[in-house]
Amino acid sequence: MEVSKELNINKKTSVFRIIRNNYVNYRYWRKNWFCMNMMALTAPKTIFKGMFKYTWLYDLLKSNIMVDLYTNKRSGPNYDKVHMHLSFTIKSFSDMYKNALKNPDKVVIIQNMVPPQILHAMGLTSVVPEVAAVVLPKIDQFAGVRYLDAAESKGLPGDTCGLPRLTAGIALKKEVPIGSCIISSNLPCDGGLASYEVIQESIGNIPIYRLNVPYDFRNDESIDTYVEDLKGMIEFLEKNTDGKMNWDKLREVCRNYNKMVEIELERWELAKAEVPPVSNDALWFPHYFAFNVAVANKRLVKHHSKLLKMDKKAYKKGKICFEGMRYRTVMWNPPPSVYGHIWNWLERCWGVGSVMDLETYGVMEYVDTSTPDTMLKGLGRAYMWATMSKHTRGPAENMIGDLLRAVEEYKPDFVIYPAHMGCKNSMSLEALMKEECKKRKVPFCVFRYDLVDSRVTTRQQMREQINKFMIDVMKAEPLDSSLLTIDDTGEGHW
Numbered sequence: 001m002e003v004s005k006e007l008n009i010n011k012k013t014s015v016f017r018i019i020r021n022n023y024v025n026y027r028y029w030r031k032n033w034f035c036m037n038m039m040a041l042t043a044p045k046t047i048f049k050g051m052f053k054y055t056w057l058y059d060l061l062k063s064n065i066m067v068d069l070y071t072n073k074r075s076g077p078n079y080d081k082v083h084m085h086l087s088f089t090i091k092s093f094s095d096m097y098k099n100a101l102k103n104p105d106k107v108v109i110i111q112n113m114v115p116p117q118i119l120h121a122m123g124l125t126s127v128v129p130e131v132a133a134v135v136l137p138k139i140d141q142f143a144g145v146r147y148l149d150a151a152e153s154k155g156l157p158g159d160t161c162g163l164p165r166l167t168a169g170i171a172l173k174k175e176v177p178i179g180s181c182i183i184s185s186n187l188p189c190d191g192g193l194a195s196y197e198v199i200q201e202s203i204g205n206i207p208i209y210r211l212n213v214p215y216d217f218r219n220d221e222s223i224d225t226y227v228e229d230l231k232g233m234i235e236f237l238e239k240n241t242d243g244k245m246n247w248d249k250l251r252e253v254c255r256n257y258n259k260m261v262e263i264e265l266e267r268w269e270l271a272k273a274e275v276p277p278v279s280n281d282a283l284w285f286p287h288y289f290a291f292n293v294a295v296a297n298k299r300l301v302k303h304h305s306k307l308l309k310m311d312k313k314a315y316k317k318g319k320i321c322f323e324g325m326r327y328r329t330v331m332w333n334p335p336p337s338v339y340g341h342i343w344n345w346l347e348r349c350w351g352v353g354s355v356m357d358l359e360t361y362g363v364m365e366y367v368d369t370s371t372p373d374t375m376l377k378g379l380g381r382a383y384m385w386a387t388m389s390k391h392t393r394g395p396a397e398n399m400i401g402d403l404l405r406a407v408e409e410y411k412p413d414f415v416i417y418p419a420h421m422g423c424k425n426s427m428s429l430e431a432l433m434k435e436e437c438k439k440r441k442v443p444f445c446v447f448r449y450d451l452v453d454s455r456v457t458t459r460q461q462m463r464e465q466i467n468k469f470m471i472d473v474m475k476a477e478p479l480d481s482s483l484l485t486i487d488d489t490g491e492g493h494w
């Protein structure tokens with residue numbers, strides 16, 4: 001009797017959940033379409049013309065399919081947060097491209113590790129070419145192939161990291177929006193640095209300023225050198241654009257940035273909880289977006305506050321981030337762009353939640369807003385410690401030390417290391433990381449992949465490596481064995 005009652009309640013709960021999730025899905029689906037349509041309607045001529053020139057704009061129109069892949073059948077607080085964040089990102093990218101196509105004279109092409117806050121304070125708009133390279137494979141695993149092939153056919157080596165190669169391919173096909181000049185840097189690695197040679201040449205040899213971050217960037221002298229470099233960049237922008245530095249405006253942006261830091265640190269603390277209310281892409285994606293490519297404006301602060309509010313609400317109620325979470329992990333390398341929704345599979349197939357990851361973990365400091373120099377120092381430090389570069393550059397201690405600190409603080413059942421074959425920096429440290437984890441009795445799951453090209457390692461090949469680890473090392477049973485093998489490899493499987 002008791003059992004049948006319980007079954008009835010579970011059935012009602014799951015029916016209620018399906019109806020609720022479908023409603024949430026519909027609401028965001030409508031919102032995303034509305035924002036993509038608004039991009040076209042507010043600048044119909046520009047967008048129409050742009051679609052002939054920038055063919056990746058068509059791929060962006062498939063964004064709702066990407067949202068489905070990320071959210072399909074997921075549960076708990078992560079489900080709502082991932083929906084909310086994807087929607088926010090779609091709107092932000094639509095606005096970025098709309099502004100860039102409408103006001104090309106205000107556009108500066110910047111690499112994704114250049115502080116956009118400074119450009120914003122100068123009244124300039126930025127376009128980050130890497131955004132398309134990161135987002136396209138997430139939307140459709142084959143959307144980046146034409147650019148990768150274009151880069152290789154021009155002689156760029158195929159065994160280097162696909163991210164800068166794909167970005168260079170977009171430039172070679174003349175599909176980077178027009179800008180008045182370029183700001184690049186030597187981050188995150190030599191591949192990123194080298195790609196801007198090709199990008200500058202492909203988009204008409206417009207003036208370029210190259211920021212030069214010292215190799216060993218985690219010491220005080222390095223930041224002073226970088227501040228001088230940032231001053232040189234401001235001078236260059238004042239000479240090559242009609243932008244003028246407005247320090248009060250920069251102060252306002254830095255204050256917003258500080259609010260973001262405060263929110264982010266609270267989110268990190270909540271992820272440490274025994275019953276974590278947040279994990280996986282509900283933690284990784286908002287950080288990646290906010291602290292790499294976005295300007296810290298009021299809208300971004302509001303969005304991040306909402307995410308934190310949702311985390312806190314779930315925490316107070318003792319609600320775990322997704323139903324069936326059985327393992328906490330730390331993901332220590334970039335998740336595959338070409339399998340952007342791997343989080344969905346990890347949750348539903350194995351009950352795995354990443355409570356901290358390499359691209360999120362690192363320095364989170366407040367910017368001192370008292371003088372122009374202190375602001376540049378604060379922003380400089382934040383961007384020298386940008387995603388990937390903060391671990392894949394400099395001495396090995398940067399990668400290993402932070403991993404061990406993350407293990408200590410977040411107490412994972414195992415570490416998952418996505419071994420990106422194009423990233424020689426991190427690959428060279430694989431054995432050492434494994435060894436250090438072994439000493440601490442923390443299993444180390446390695447799966448090999450290529451960041452942006454699923455022709456190198458298919459999604460199923462990635463899953464098989466993780467399946468093997470979960471079965472052989474963790475002695476786990478899948479939550480849903482129908483997800484061990486998924487047919488999503490060939491053409492037609494976005």
Ligand code: SF4
Nearest residue numbers: 161188189388392423
């Ligand atoms: S994954 Fe590695 S090689 Fe690729 S851009 Fe990042 S740091 Fe560079």
